[in-house]
Amino acid sequence: MVQIVIVGAGPTGVTLALLLVKRGITVTLIEATKDFHRVFRGEGLMPSGLEALEEMGVSALLKDIPHRQLDAWEFIIGNKQLFQVDEPMGATQPCTLVSQPLLLKALISSAQTNDGFEFIQGLPVKDLLWSNQRVAGVTLSDGREFAADLVIGADGRNSLVRQRVGLELVRQPKNIDILWFKLAASPEFAENNVFRTILNGDRAFTIFHGAESGKLHLAWIMSATENTDSKQANWAEIFASLSPSWLAEYFRNHADTIESPIRLSVVVGYCPQWHAPGVLLLGDAAHPMSPVRVQGINLAFRDVIVAANHLVPLLHKKTGHQDIDIALSRIQAEREPEIIRAQQLQLEEAKQGELLRKNALVRSLLIQLAPLLRKPIKKSWLKRQYKMRQGITQVHLTV
Numbered sequence: 001m002v003q004i005v006i007v008g009a010g011p012t013g014v015t016l017a018l019l020l021v022k023r024g025i026t027v028t029l030i031e032a033t034k035d036f037h038r039v040f041r042g043e044g045l046m047p048s049g050l051e052a053l054e055e056m057g058v059s060a061l062l063k064d065i066p067h068r069q070l071d072a073w074e075f076i077i078g079n080k081q082l083f084q085v086d087e088p089m090g091a092t093q094p095c096t097l098v099s100q101p102l103l104l105k106a107l108i109s110s111a112q113t114n115d116g117f118e119f120i121q122g123l124p125v126k127d128l129l130w131s132n133q134r135v136a137g138v139t140l141s142d143g144r145e146f147a148a149d150l151v152i153g154a155d156g157r158n159s160l161v162r163q164r165v166g167l168e169l170v171r172q173p174k175n176i177d178i179l180w181f182k183l184a185a186s187p188e189f190a191e192n193n194v195f196r197t198i199l200n201g202d203r204a205f206t207i208f209h210g211a212e213s214g215k216l217h218l219a220w221i222m223s224a225t226e227n228t229d230s231k232q233a234n235w236a237e238i239f240a241s242l243s244p245s246w247l248a249e250y251f252r253n254h255a256d257t258i259e260s261p262i263r264l265s266v267v268v269g270y271c272p273q274w275h276a277p278g279v280l281l282l283g284d285a286a287h288p289m290s291p292v293r294v295q296g297i298n299l300a301f302r303d304v305i306v307a308a309n310h311l312v313p314l315l316h317k318k319t320g321h322q323d324i325d326i327a328l329s330r331i332q333a334e335r336e337p338e339i340i341r342a343q344q345l346q347l348e349e350a351k352q353g354e355l356l357r358k359n360a361l362v363r364s365l366l367i368q369l370a371p372l373l374r375k376p377i378k379k380s381w382l383k384r385q386y387k388m389r390q391g392i393t394q395v396h397l398t399v
Contacts, residue, residue: 002152004147004151005030007160010155012303015301016154016304017029018056019232019308021113022114027116028140043294044298045095045297046090050297054373055396066211066213070195071192072087076198079245080367082370120387125138128164134278149321153165153280157285159281159287161281162286170334171267176350178263178264181218182210190272196208199356199357206355237255274286275331277325282332287299287339289342308397310327337392
């Protein structure tokens, strides 16, 4: 019997598997998809996420995979710059964009150099195994069964493990719907990589250069009354009409490089309980995050560190299942305050954006008074970002 089965080879599952096998814990990692190239994978590593990778001892892997630092954040309203803030904004490292598929491959390659690690890809988990009302393993779609001392659900916001064990997900009242685009990037975007948020009227989008060479990423925030035909719309002209002249010209000149958009309907919520006897949820499976200020991957890494701190000593002692199950509640108790506060901060930030989108008077005043209001607004924004960038609690690997 393996000690740990981890369901889901995203950032949460892969990093936890690596930490455990490096410490002599037997792990089977199971991933339903045949490769890591999903429609969308978050790329943004905040200082808290970069520090977590350093704690895990894997930050050197970033040197060998595509990554790109952000240079600044800029907010443009009605074609006028409201303010710009340069990275790293008081941190020791700037926000860094990384190719998540290649990062996951590198982490798995590192795990595979250790004994006691098995990676199964392309076969989904069909169900959970039970013994005396405790989760005791998993059944794969091909009928194979894997018994385990503990099953970790790291299978994302639509977690099958969460559904099978019956743990509740309390969703925020409305999902966040986004259209995600890529288009060609000329060299100047890479040389000065600014994350721009552009608001014109009640329409808003963000644009930045991703980790992938020569590609701009653009997120169109959909409103509740959105009626644009995403497949037929002249997106180059739509973006141009909302942009300052230099960017409008760029959209028109590169219209043929704009890829067909992908619609993302982002579920945001929180599990009041992350665990049941024999099973633990981590990352988006326990607390699917809003895309505001790219918190998901960063908080997932911090979940992993805390879980390893609690689990490794018990698994080395080959302690009983009761002690393991008690540790699961301690993991949640340690992580819960940061997760709850982070979601509150994300919601507050989103409300600021909604106010600007819905209130024409506020937008008009900001545009007219931008020279006078720039400094206080910038100071207020910076204050709100600190905890979402640096983390709300201290997290250190102790095993």
